Amino acid sequence: MAGRLEGKVAFITGAARGQGRSHAIRLAQEGADIIGIDLLEPIPGAPYDGATQADLDETVRQVEALDRRIVATKADVRDFDGLKAAVDAGVAELGRLDIVSANAGISTQMAPTSQLDEAMWQNMIDTNLTGVWHTTKAAIPHIQAGGRGGSIVLTSSEAGIRGYGNIAHYVSAKHGVVGLMRTLAIELAPDSIRVNSIHPTQVDTPMIQNTATYDLFTGKAGSTKEEFAAASRGVIALPIPWVEAVDISNALLFLASDEARYITGVPLPVDGGNFLL
Amino acid sequence: MAGRVEGKVAFVTGAARGQGRSHALRLAQEGADIIAVDLVGQIDSVPYDMSRPADLEETVRQIEALDRRIVAKQADVRDFDALKSALDDGVAELGKLDIVSANAGIFSFGTMEELTETEFDDMLAVNLKGVWHTAKAAIPHLRANKGGSMVLTSSTAGILAVPNIGHYVAAKHGVVGLMKTLALELADDFIRVNSVHPTSVNTDMIQNAATYALFAPDLPEAERTKETVGKRFQTMNVLPIPWVEPVDVSNAVLWLASDESRYVTGLQLKVDAGQTLK
Ligand SMILES: NC(=O)c1ccc[n+]([C@@H]2O[C@H](COP(=O)([O-])OP(=O)(O)OC[C@H]3O[C@@H](n4cnc5c(N)ncnc54)[C@H](O)[C@@H]3O)[C@@H](O)[C@H]2O)c1
Ligand SMILES: NC(=O)c1ccc[n+]([C@@H]2O[C@H](COP(=O)([O-])OP(=O)(O)OC[C@H]3O[C@@H](n4cnc5c(N)ncnc54)[C@H](O)[C@@H]3O)[C@@H](O)[C@H]2O)c1
Numbered sequence: 001m002a003g004r005l006e007g008k009v010a011f012i013t014g015a016a017r018g019q020g021r022s023h024a025i026r027l028a029q030e031g032a033d034i035i036g037i038d039l040l041e042p043i044p045g046a047p048y049d050g051a052t053q054a055d056l057d058e059t060v061r062q063v064e065a066l067d068r069r070i071v072a073t074k075a076d077v078r079d080f081d082g083l084k085a086a087v088d089a090g091v092a093e094l095g096r097l098d099i100v101s102a103n104a105g106i107s108t109q110m111a112p113t114s115q116l117d118e119a120m121w122q123n124m125i126d127t128n129l130t131g132v133w134h135t136t137k138a139a140i141p142h143i144q145a146g147g148r149g150g151s152i153v154l155t156s157s158e159a160g161i162r163g164y165g166n167i168a169h170y171v172s173a174k175h176g177v178v179g180l181m182r183t184l185a186i187e188l189a190p191d192s193i194r195v196n197s198i199h200p201t202q203v204d205t206p207m208i209q210n211t212a213t214y215d216l217f218t219g220k221a222g223s224t225k226e227e228f229a230a231a232s233r234g235v236i237a238l239p240i241p242w243v244e245a246v247d248i249s250n251a252l253l254f255l256a257s258d259e260a261r262y263i264t265g266v267p268l269p270v271d272g273g274n275f276l277l
Numbered sequence: 278m279a280g281r282v283e284g285k286v287a288f289v290t291g292a293a294r295g296q297g298r299s300h301a302l303r304l305a306q307e308g309a310d311i312i313a314v315d316l317v318g319q320i321d322s323v324p325y326d327m328s329r330p331a332d333l334e335e336t337v338r339q340i341e342a343l344d345r346r347i348v349a350k351q352a353d354v355r356d357f358d359a360l361k362s363a364l365d366d367g368v369a370e371l372g373k374l375d376i377v378s379a380n381a382g383i384f385s386f387g388t389m390e391e392l393t394e395t396e397f398d399d400m401l402a403v404n405l406k407g408v409w410h411t412a413k414a415a416i417p418h419l420r421a422n423k424g425g426s427m428v429l430t431s432s433t434a435g436i437l438a439v440p441n442i443g444h445y446v447a448a449k450h451g452v453v454g455l456m457k458t459l460a461l462e463l464a465d466d467f468i469r470v471n472s473v474h475p476t477s478v479n480t481d482m483i484q485n486a487a488t489y490a491l492f493a494p495d496l497p498e499a500e501r502t503k504e505t506v507g508k509r510f511q512t513m514n515v516l517p518i519p520w521v522e523p524v525d526v527s528n529a530v531l532w533l534a535s536d537e538s539r540y541v542t543g544l545q546l547k548v549d550a551g552q553t554l555k
Contacts, residue, residue: 072346185515185554186515186554189516189550189551190517192517201540236543237464237543238467238469238542239464239465240540243540247539247540250328251538251541254532255536259525259531259532260528260529260548261525262476262516262518262548262549262550263529263547263548264515264516264554265549265553265554268541268544268546269541269544270538270540270541272540272542273461273464274544275462276457276460276461276543
């Protein structure tokens with residue numbers, strides 16, 4: 001049986017690990033070739049290690065093991081020219097562009113809004129909001145050139161539909177992504193390019209599996225993974241502490257495929273009912 | 278390759294034609310067996326022909342042609358006892374229940390000032406209470422199954438208002454309240470509950486003289502064609518299409534029914550060509 005994305009090409013940011021790697025593999029399983037980029041550097045103020053070249057190499061290995069092609073490059077979503085060069089080179093090699101997953105993102109300082117550091121605020125907005133705009137800006141001409149329409153999926157967060165104490169920069173950037181999504185959906189509809197956002201609750205990746213995030217959820221210093229799991233379970237309606245990266249990938253796959261050909265402008269929570277509570 | 282809902286059993290209301298038939302077929306294509314009900318009769322306040330027994334027979338034929346099993350019964354979603362016994366029989370025959378599509382519905386129109394008691398009551402009885410009946414009949418089977426997925430068919434009229442169909446808007450908004458409540462009540466049992474919100478769908482519910490008159494009152498009757506009225510429908514959407522096809526809603530139902538959305542609950546999934554962005 002043909003894959004659900006047979007013959008398509010997908011551009012994924014933050015593809016070295018976590019959700020981005022999972023997206024690359026899941027889309028490749030359904031027949032897509034991949035253009036992947038990642039920063040591959042430590043993130044100032046992040047309570048977890050940065051992704052490495054070895055991580056991106058592993059993504060490449062897993063996509064190639066599926067007999068799909070992948071063009072993987074080190075690039076920074078904050079740097080439009082570098083990002084554009086990477087996409088342009090990927091499209092030159094793979095021939096077209098149909099799908100975009102604007103997934104790269106960071107989680108940094110956790111502090112009351114009045115105490116957030118200027119540089120932390122700015123880097124958050126530059127990465128999690130401006131970086132998403134850059135990603136779409138670099139990709140749109142290629143999708144339009146194909147004349148076949150396309151699907152752009154922006155990774156927002158539960159923090160894009162509700163507030164959380166002590167991460168105002170993250171919440172603001174992720175809410176901003178929804179504004180971008182709705183605007184792009186209207187602008188690109190005449191070209192049959194669909195634009196939607198995904199809103200994950202906690203996802204089991206390095207971004208949350210660290211003590212700073214544990215403490216943010218439990219409200220006390222030095223919390224354990226078990227304490228975090230209990231606190232996280234408490235904000236989700238289904239009896240689970242978090243979702244897996246593949247659950248986000250399966251939502252992306254649906255939105256990217258022609259099965260969602262008339263779905264645009266939708267914020268899609270993959271959150272176990274988190275936003276109901 | 279195994280289907281995406283292989284080995285599951287799905288209950289679909291309003292399965293005789295239109296979206297309900299399409300949902301049954303799409304789920305069967307991906308490996309599900311089907312329990313189907315439909316009124317297959319007319320409700321007097323509905324200004325277009327509703328389905329007939331032959332329509333439900335055609336659904337049965339098409340499912341069996343896919344080598345899936347189907348138990349199809351005439352039942353009215355307004356009548357809880359009849360609905361429950363149809364579902365119970367289906368589960369007895371097919372062994373269990375995993376998926377529910379509460380899809381049966383009607384359409385009629387009039388301003389809030391014009392609507393009659395009967396039009397209003399029929400609308401709420403079918404499009405809201407009928408959905409509750411469907412969920413109520415299904416819940417014990419889904420609990421026995423230790424999980425499942427319920428998909429309630431609302432509409433873009435469950436998100437925004439449209440003049441001339443206030444009773445429909447009220448019922449479809451009500452479905453959202455029902456969906457969110459069910460999602461919370463059933464989460465611990467791993468029963469997920471979501472709603473789908475289609476823009477106009479290319480079915481008999483809109484492709485009829487009464488609906489054409491609503492959308493193009495200024496055109497002489499002879500000029501109200503699928504083409505001219507389609508242009509009116511298209512102005513509601515952002516994507517350049519007049520309506521979506523039943524299969525587009527079925528694909529959303531399929532995704533919500535499958536384990537690919539195993540942690541998605543409480544979601545209002547629009548299949549609306551961007552209608553609600555306007
Ligand atoms: N993990 C969660 O609980 C969670 C929940 C909701 C939303 N999200 C969002 O999901 C997305 C993916 O996060 P993840 O959970 O996979 O975390 P992750 O840290 O494992 O992966 C993020 C990837 O993005 C890359 N990246 C960061 N800054 C970049 C930049 N400037 N340019 C290019 N690449 C950059 C990182 O190197 C890393 O490989 C992020 O947008 C995140 O905000 C995560
Ligand atoms: N067609 C559209 O433009 C549109 C748009 C948004 C939502 N919807 C909704 O989609 C659903 C399906 O509608 P459709 O477009 O397939 O229309 P349809 O008229 O083709 O099908 C509806 C089916 O429901 C059945 N039904 C009606 N009342 C019933 C009752 N009391 N008990 C059992 N069965 C009953 C009908 O007999 C019919 O077979 C409805 O809930 C409708 O409100 C339709």
